[in-house]
Amino acid sequence: MKKLGWGLVFSFLLLSYDVSAQCAMCRATLETEDGGVKAEAVNDGIVYLMIFPYLLVGLAMYFSYKVYKNKRNTKS
Template identity: 50%
Template sequence: MSRIMKKHIILSIALLLVNFYDVYAQCAMCRATVENNISDGASQVGAGLNTGILYLMAMPYILIASIAYIWYKKSQQNKVKTTLA
């Protein structure tokens, strides 16, 4: 392995670990907020939080579907160009 490749692997692992700890911390904060609001009798916070979670969950799927659609269209255009040539 080259020296640059090793640096990229180490940097990728470090960034992954940093992101994991940030995400884990956010989950605890959300849970505490919901528990406090439910104990106060505010039930709308749970519904809003669930909507936010569904929104965040859908975004990666929409992004992947968009990229797949663009890739498919480009491959179809390339197929037509090669058959005409």
């Protein structure tokens, strides 16, 4: 189980890349402006907000594993 966790951590670190996470309406509105600086800022904000669901799921899995491990140790 520990190897699987480290494998997931390393795969997330190694496979990170730039993504475009804008809806069609946001993209159409922001592309009309000059420079595209605001469009990149909105895209970065969207990607930043996408991190939190993954963190919450990871924390829930971690704590459920701790509870499972504690119950397993108390039975022995």
